[in-house]
Structure formats: structure tokens, C-alpha cells
Amino acid sequence: MSVRIGVLTSGGDAPGMNAAVRAVVRAGITAGVEVYGIYEGWQGAVDGGRFIRPMSWEDVSGIMIQGGTVIGTARCAAFRTPEGRRTAVLNLILAGIDRLVVIGGDGSLTGTDVLRDEWPDHIDALVAWGQITAQDAAEHPTLRVAGLVGSIDNDMVGTDMTIGTDSALHRITEAIDAIASTAASHQRSFVVEVMGRHCGYLALMSAIAGGADYAFIPERPPAADWHEHMATVLRRARNAGRRSSIVVVAEGAADREGNPITADAVRKVLADEMGEDARVTILGHVQRGGVPSAYDRWMASMVGCAAVDEVLYGDREPQVIGVRANRPHAMSLLEAVKDTKAVATSIAEGRYEEAMAARGHSFVQMAHVFQRLSEARPNVVREASAKRIGVMNVGGLAPGMNPTARAVVRLGVDQGHDMVGIQGGFPGLIEGDLRDLTWGDVEGWEAAAGANLGTRRSIPGDGDLYAVARSIETHELDGIVIIGGFQAYRALSRINAERKRFPALSIPIVVLPASLDNNLPGLQMAVGADSALNVDVQAVDRIKQSATASKRAFVVETMGRRCGFLALTTGVAAGAERVYLNEDGITIADLKHDVDAMVRAFGRGQNFWLSIRNENASEFYTTDLLTRMFEAEGQGGFSVRGAVLGHVQQGGVPSPFDRINGVRFAASVIDWMSAQFETHSAQHTFATPEGMRSVKELDDLVDWHARRPIDQWWLVLKPVLEALGRRPGDADA
Template identity: 75%
Template sequence: MTVRIGVLTSGGDAQGMNAAVRAVVRTALAADAEVYGILEGWQGAVDGGDYIRPLGWDDVSGITALGGTVIGTARCAAFRTAEGRRTAVAHLIEKGIDRLIVIGGDGSLTGTDALRAEWPDHVAALLASGAITPEQAERHHSLVIAGLVGSIDNDMVGTDMTIGTDSALHRIVEAIDAIASTAASHQRSFVVEVMGRHCGYLALMAAIAGGADYVFIPEQPPSADWHAHMASVLRRARNAGRRTSIVVVAEGAADADGNPITAEHVRAVLSDEMGEDARVTILGHVQRGGTPSAYDRWMASMIGHAAVEQVLGDASEAQVVGVRANRPHAQPLVEAVAATRNIATLIAEKRFDEAMAARGHSFVQMHAAFRRLSEARTAVETPDPDKRVAIMHVGGLAPGMNAAAKALVRLGVDHGFTMLGVQGGFPGLIAGDVRELRWGDVEGWTSTGGANLGTRRWIPGEEELYGLARSVETLGIDGIVIVGGFNAYRALTLLQEEKKRYPSLNIPTVVLPASIDNNLPGLQMAIGADTALNVAVQAVDRIKLSASAAKRAFVVETMGRHCGFLALATGVAGGAERVYLNEDGLSIGALAADIDAMVAAFSGGQSFWLAIRNEEASAFYTTDLLTRMFEAEGHGLYSVRGVVLGHVQQGGTPSPFDRINGVRLAAAVTDWMNEKLATGEGIQAFATPDGIRPVKELDDLVDWEVRRPLEQWWLVLKPVLAALGHRPGSDVANT
């Protein structure tokens, strides 16, 4: 008998659940398994009948862009009883299901694991009552499960992110951006309440990405004098020229004695004790709604694919499949849930430092970074000797450059540096186009696209080095932070080589990575890559809608040069059948096979077919050539259009992740700069999430010829795309 897998979504909904369902269905079908959707969560298992139905390839077409969950979710009181669970077992066995993938929160996953433990007893009881046959009892003697965490709170220990969190953060930050613009018009204060009963992730990250002044989270209650401290922080910012004050409050925030700190409470403090014109915005369920972000689509697809491999493998223990460093990560479900629930216990027992640590190093790091930004001095008496640090951009534009520059300026001022903005990269530095940047000069930069300091790809050659060195000396620059892409790393190696000839270049110089291509060494995501990916995926969504009235194929070209990140991640998140990468190359044989698959798909009733092409996938098989070739071989069965997304991918408002990433890296860079200026070390280095690394390590990390890192973590998405793009009955898979 063919293996049958059940998939259900349970508990609260979360954006990205549909991408996970699609991945489960198509991965299972590619492995010759059958998939049954259990509608309305565990209620559907208890009710049985048509609530448990087979899901085919076409049943999950076009659902990745939808919020919520297309198979429904519900709270089920009956499932909390032994009788209700036994009924669910009977209905699952009736359908031949003994493998389950459950997408939900810790409550849903705990209930599923309890069912797994009870399963043999229920089977024995059902057999004794005659509800199932001996053959069914023998065939379905145990239940194999895998869990995927669908929770916008990001509250599961052991996974970097949970399905829905990034999308919820997008909703919150969009709202804060909108609130900030109206607040600035009237010089008002706003208190924004976000979800997070026991977890402050959304509140903390939204405060960082939204440029808020203050935040309250459950894991770290404020000090007893928080009224006065908050007033001090907000007044200092106002005195420095800020026209708004924004405070973010997690719904579960409380003081050290467990007394709730509500949004209304904070508003009253702002109004009564500070005289602020303060308003409250409670975002509520808008955080759960809307189109899933690109990350929630490709990440959910990746772990959905991994979950099927788990239940088809030797999984004697229930596993929850999450993500670590953008790769699937499985851990025992019982341990993950216990560790997650223990945080609420730690908070209740006032062991707040332990609660923070249990959230992980990144959470602690970002909380410290926010405190530093929030409490940073707006001006510092110039120390002796004065340390002058320049910020410049080198390389292509990357959304989030402004957020990084703002953080660098404010943290640098707090360190006592004089911060200098170089206009237009190295040409601007050589020409002396440099101005001091004060705390108030970068107000509002967090949410703006583009690069307010300008950027150039140009790096100095042999003949320009003297002018560069002279300008650095004349301007009295003691350190340089270069925010940029691959050319910034090239420049870094040049400065390392030439600093012996030009002593003024023997100063601390560090690159902070920013590139939509995501082709930079030593990190998972460069600043700008997430925004570019979201722009590309949103474009694909619109393209699909444009094709809804006709049989049409599209070839969409993304940026990326010789790096396939944008193309591959867009393909997985956007639901492409094929992705063409520079890393793989293109051949006429592969294209012929793809044409056969395309013709077969349209002949079988498919109405849309999507190929994503990296701009440098092939020098010969261009987007235009592929478009004409695909249409010619269709012989009128379908039409084909080519779309080159172009520089739209460099535009737009930076995503929450790109803003947060900029702050994280800026905090590390300013600390490093402070240390090197104190010791007088003229070191060239580059920033990574794991620390600042010396330039000499670049050769071990980079393929200079093709301008990409030797380790490309995103290639883990290739088998995911292959499984999700392989239509049953086709002999052609996406390789």
C-alpha cells in the first residue's frame, strides 16, 4: 500500500502556512507518497469524512502568496479528551494515514505528540471494538509525526525563526512607518502594542526596525524607575531634534513584580508625567494577516520539504523541524516544547537573565544593541585626541544602507567619535566631499530606501592612491567604515596592500556588507538582499495575476550577476517550475527537456508556468532567446512573455530584516573601531555576524573570479525547488 501522509494546520494561523502545505504535498508526491489534507485542524480529524481528503498537485497551486491557511484551522475541545483522540485515530486509520505533519504552535505540537504516545493503545481499543480490522491494526501500529512551528511570536526554542514571524514583523513595521509620518507632522507620541504574550521578539525587532525610542518586553522587565528613565530617553531625543516619540509594548509586558504594563498605562505616563500628546495603536490581528513575506515562503517551503523527509525516514521520536543558519534543523519535539514553556516559568520566577539567555544569543545581542541606540548620547564633548571616523558606500545600491549609516553615526557619536559622511564613495573621499554627521542629521534614515551618502562602484587604481592617501591625511580621518558590496572587499584588499607605501592609509578600516546579490563572504544575508528578494517575489505575484486569464508562461530575469541567491530564492518563494543559475550553466539538452515538461504541463491543463533566470545564467541563452524558444515550441498552446526586473530590485523601502541586520552589524563595527582606535592598530577587516575578521582571510572564503563566496548556503534550496517543481507523471525534474 502506498504511504499516506496527513497534513494539518492547528491553533492560530500564521502567514507562510500555505507555503509549508504546498511543500509537504508536492515533496510527498515527488517521493511517490500520497497526501491527505485534514481540514480545520484536529477538528477535521475528529469529524472525519470529507474533512480528510486527498490533496493533489493542482490543489496547492497558487497558494504560497495567500495569507492564513487554505486547509483551515480551529480549536478542538473534543481532541482534548481521550474519546475524541480515539475517534481521530479511527478516522485517520480509515483513510490509511499513519504519518502526520502538523503545522502549529507548541500547544498543537504537544497534543500531537501525546496522540503519538497513545496511538498503540487507541489501535488496540479500536481493534477490540471491531472499529478497525486486524490488517489495519497491523499496518498502522504506530504514528510517525513531524512538527513545523507556525507562530508569529517566534517563541519556539531551538529554531531561529518560526513560520509567520517575518511577515508579522513586516505588518508591524509598515504600521510604525505610517504612524511615524503622521506623528512627526503633529509632534506626537505613539504607543504601539504588538502581540507577544510570553515572547518579546516582535516588540524588540519592530522597535529596532521601526526606529522606536523605547520598548517593553516580557523577558526583561524595566527597572523600578522606568517612568523617569523613559522620560529621560524621550526628552533627550526630542531635544536633539526628533519630532516623534514611539514606544513599542509587547502584550505580555510587565514590571519585575508581574504587574502588567499596558499600552494605555504607558500612554498615561507620557501624557500625565511628560505632557506629551500621546496616542495608542493596538495592531491586533492585522499582524497575522496579509501576504506572506518572501522569507516566510522560502523558509516554510524548505522546512516543509525537510518534514516529509523526516516522516518518510526512520523517525522513532517526534521531531520539530525548524531552521538554523538558513538550513533545516530538526530537534526532539518534547525537548523543544519543554524548553519553550520553561521561559514562561523563568519569567514568573523573576529569573529574567535566564529567560533572556534562553531566547538565544541573537536575542540578547539585539536587545543590547537597541538599548545602546535608545540611550545613546546625542552629543559628546570632544575627547582629546579627537577620533574622526568616516562612513562611505562602495558598490551597488542596497536597501538598508541608510539604516546602517544611521546606526553607525549614533553609536559612533556615543563612543565619542566625530562621524564623517563621505558623499559618493571613493571619488567623493578623494575630492574631499565630506561633512560631519551629527545625531539629528540621520533622523528618519531607518525607513528610507536609496543611499543618502550616495554610492559608487569605482575603486581607486594605482594612479589615484596618492590622492586618496593625501585626502585621508588632510581630513584627519582616523578610521573608515565602508558599507558596500563586492567592490568594497576589493578595495579593502587594495588598502591592505598599499598601506605600507601610504602611511595615512594605515588606519582601522572595516567593510560592513551590503549587496542585493548576497554574494559576500562569511555571512548568511547581506544588507539589501532580503528587500531585493521581497521586491522580486512581489513582482512575480503581480505577473501571475496578469496571466490569470490566459495560458501563459513567463521567463523572469533577476539580478545577481554570477550569484544565484536572488534567482533561486525567488523561484522557491514565487512558485517557479524552473530556475536557471550561473552556478549550473545552461545547455540545449536541458532546455529541450524543460520545453517538453512545459508542453506536457499545459497540455494537461496547467495555465501558468514560471521560469526564473539569473541575469548571468548564460551569455548565450538570454532571457529574450528563452522566451522566443519556449513560445516557438508551444505551437500556439500557450504564449510566453519575458520580464527583466532590473533596478527595481535595488529600490523600495528596506525590509525589517535589512534594517535589523544593519543595526546588528553596526553595533559590532563601532565596538571594533573603538577598540582599534584605542590601541592604534591599523587593521583592515570585514564584518560578519560571528565577529570582525581580518582581510587576510578573504582568499579562503571568496572566488574572486566569479565574485561570490565559496560556500553558498542557498544551494540547499535546489532540491526543494526540484521536488516542488516536478509535476507527477513527468520524467523531467528541475536539476
């Protein structure tokens, strides 16, 4: 009997589970093994029969766009008993399965580990009772397990994100954006309750992304007099001109005495102590539903492939496959579950610092940043030593520039600086198009598309540097924050090289990374890249739907210049068969291989074929040429269409991640700038998640000709695409 892998989803459903199931099925088939779906979770394992059945390549076609889980999930009381687990073992062995990929929360993974530990005892009992043969027992002596965490709460310790969290954050942020507009219209307060019994991730991050005024999370409960502090913060914002107030409450929030803080309790405080006409919105299970985000698709695909490798080739205790720095990260299932449950215990026992620390550095950092933003003073008495900081955008438009600028301004004002908006990049600086920005001037920017400060791609040439220096002197700028992409880094390098000729350039200058191409050094994601990726994936979803009535291939062109981030991640998240990258180039041999595979696939009955092309993948093999070539080679068996997504990728409301990422960078940039003033330094740096790096390091990190970083982390997705995009043997002669 060949090797067989079982895959099941258990516990609460989460968007992205289907992408993980698809990855397990196709990666398993690519590896030459059989994959069985265990339907309705552990209940299906206990019931056996039709609930355990083989899954083919086609069975998982088109499921990534769907929310929930197509193989179902259910609570199973029987599985909690030894007798129920023994029945599950019997059914698995009868199906020839001794390797499992389980997608679920900590409860599901705990039950899985119990089953693995009991497996040999159940085998012995089943042999003794004559329910399986000695040969069956010899062929399946142990159970190999890999876990994938499907949980919208992002509550598993040891992984950056869990499957479904990003999608849930999209649902919540969309709701807060909608609520904010009606709240402002009526000058009304809203209390929004989100999921998170023991984990405040969704509440905290949605409060940051949605520009909320206040938030309650389980890991950091307020004192018993929290209502007085909340009222003070909200009144301050109202007095500064804010027309509404939004408070986000995690369902598990409580004060330090253990008293629950419910959405209705917050509403009552707003009504009684502030006279606010407050309304409550409980989002409930809408957070679990809907189309998965781009991140939840490509991340789930990546870890799903890694889980197959683990159960096929791993020889160690059961592992949970999580993600660290956008790469698969394996960790002990037993330790991960233990550490996760310990957080709830720490909260219950009042050890809140331990609970916060267990959530990780990023969580702690963002909790602190949100508190700073929430309590940022709209009006600060100007000190004689106050510094003037210019803020500008440089380069192509990147979604998220506005929320980033908002955070820079408000945090700068709170630290006593005078914030100056430079309109239209370096040309605006040269022309003197500057204006002072107050706390209220950036109200509403947290969800605004575009760039309210404008942006220009042009950077100072040799003849412009004198004018830049003169404008800095004229407007008495003490520092500059540049929000931008590759052109901003070029400008920083040029300014740094000429600072001795123009002493006015010797002020602290920092570039905060914002680029939909994600082609910037020293980071995982630039502000704007996630928004553009979601636009691309949503566009491809619609393209797929348009082709359901006929046999059709599409060649879709994304932005990215010579950087393949958008093309490759879109290809994985949208289920492309082929992606063309500048990093690889295109040859006629490649195209012949692809045409053969395409003709073979359509001849076998496939109705759709998707190719993604990075806009500068090849100077000669353009999107139009590929479209016409594929059409000609199809010889009427299928039609081919091209689609250039173009500047639609720059538009739209910034995604939750881009808003959060922008705020994170803004806080570190303002702190760095204040430190520069205190130490009388004048460094030129660029921001990374690990801190500021000197402009002098750029030559070692950047391929200036190709306009991309030398280290491109997203290339780890190439084998994922190859494993999932094309059935083995499709291009064989």
C-alpha cells in the same frame, strides 16, 4: 495500501502556513506517496469523513501568496480528552494515515506528541471494540510525527525563526513607518502595542526596524520606576530635534514586580509626566494577516520538504523541523516544547536572565543593541582623544544602506567619536566631499530608501591610492567604515596590499556587507538582499495575476550577476517551475527538457509556467532568446513573455530584516573600531555575524572571477525547487 501522509494546521494561523502545506503535498507526491489534508485542524481529525481527503498537485497551486491557511484551523475541545483522541486515531487509520506533519504552535505540537504516545493503546482498544481489524492494527502500529512551528511570535526555543514571524514583522514595521510620518507632522507621541504574550521578539525587532525610542518586552521587564527612565530617554531625543516619540509595547509586558505595562498605561505616563499628546495603536490581528513575506515562503517550503523526509525516512522520537543558519534543523519535539514553556515559567518566577538566555544569543545581542540606540547620547562632550571615523558607501545601491549608516553614526557619537560622512564613495573621498555628521543629521534614515551618502561602484586604481591617502591625512580620519558589496571587498584588498607604500592607509578600515546580490563571504545575508528578494517575489506575484486569463509562460530575469541567490530564492518563494543559474549554466539539452515539460504541462491543462533566470546565467541563452524559443516550441498552445526586473530591485523601502541586520552589523563594527583605537591597532577587516575577519582571508573565501563566495548556502534550496516546482513525469517522453 500505499504510504499516506496527513498534513494539518492547528492553533493560530500564521502567514507562510500555506507554503508549508504546499511543500508537504508536493514533496510527498514527488516521493511517491499519497498526501491527505486534514481540514480544520484536530477538529477535522476528530470529525473525520469529508474533513480528511486526498490532496493533489493542483490542489496546492497558487496558495503560497495567500495568508492564513487554506485547510483551516480550529480549536478542538474533544481532542483534549482521551476519547476525542481515540476518535481521531480511528479516523486516521480508516483513511490509512499513520504519518503526520503538524503545523502549529507549542500547544498543537504538545497535543500531537500526546496522541503519538497514546497511539498503541488506542489501537488496542479499537481492535477490542471491533472498530478496526487486526490487519489495520498490524499495518499502522505507530504514528510518525514531524512538527513545523507556525507562530508569529517566534517563541519556539531552538529555531532561529518560526513560520509567520517575518511576515508579522513586515506588518508591524509598515504600521510604525506610517505612524512615524503622521507623528512627526504633529510632533506627537504614539504607543504601539504588538503581539507577544510571553515573547518579546516582535516588539524588540519592530522597535529596531521602525526606529522606535523605547520598547517593553516580557523577558526584560523594567524596574517599578520605569516611567522616569522612559521620560528621560524621550526628552533627550526631543531636545536633540526629534519631532515625535514612538514606544512599542509587547502585549505581555510587565515590570519587575509583575505589574502589567499596558499601552494605555504608557500613554498616561507620556501625558502626565511629559505633557505629550500621546495616542495608542493596538495592531491586533492585522499582524497575522496579509500576503506572506518572501522569507516565510521559501523557509516554509524548505522545512516542509524536510518534514516529509522525516516522516518517511526518520526512525526516532518526534522531531520539530526548525531552521538554523538558513538550513533545516531537527530537534526533539518534546524537548523543544518543554524548553519553550520553561521560558514563560522563568518570566513568571522572575528569572529574567534565564528567560533572555533561552531566547538565544541573537535575541540577547539585539536587546542590548536596541538599548544602546535608544539611550544613545545626541551630544557627547568631545574629548581630546576623540577619533574621527569616516563612513561611506561603495558599490551598487543596496536597500538598507541608510538605516545601517544611521546606526553607525549614532552608536559612534555615543562612544565619543566624531563621525564623518563621505559623499559618493571613493571619488568623494578623493575630491574631499566630506562633512561631519551629528545625531540629528541621520534622523529619519531608519526607513529611508536609497543611500543618502551616495554610492559609487568605482574603486581606487594604482594611480588613485596616493590621492586616497592624502585625503585621509588632510581630513584627519582615524578609521573608515565602508558599507558596501563586492567592490568594497576589492577596494579593501587593494588598500591593504598598498599600506606599506602609503602609511596613511594604515588606519582601521572595515567593510560592512551590503549587497542585494548576497554574493559576499562569511555570512548568510548581506544588508539589502532581503529587500531585493521581496521586490522580486512581489513582482512575480503581479506577473502571475496578469496571466490568469490566458495560457502563458514567463521568463523573469533577476539581478545577481554570477551569483544565483536572488534567482533561486525567488524561484522557491514564488513557485517557479525552473530556475536558470550561472552556477549551473544552460545547455541545449536543458532547454529541450524544459520545453518538453512545458508543452506537456500546458497540454494537461496547466495555465501558467514560470522560469526565473539569473541575469548572467548564460552569455548566449539570453532572456529574450529563451522567451522566443519557448514561444516557437509552444506552436500556439501558449504564449510566452519575458520580464527583466532590473533596477527596481535596488529601490523601495528596506525590509525589516535588512534594517535589523544593518543595525546588528553597525554595533559590532563600532565596537571593533573603538577596540582598535584603544589597542592602537590598524587592521583591515570585513564584518561577519561571528565577528571581524582579516582581509587576508578573502582569497580563501571568494571566487574573485565569478564575484561570489565559495560557500553558497542557498544552494540547499535547489532540491526544494526540484521537488516542488515540477510534477514528477512532466518531462517524460
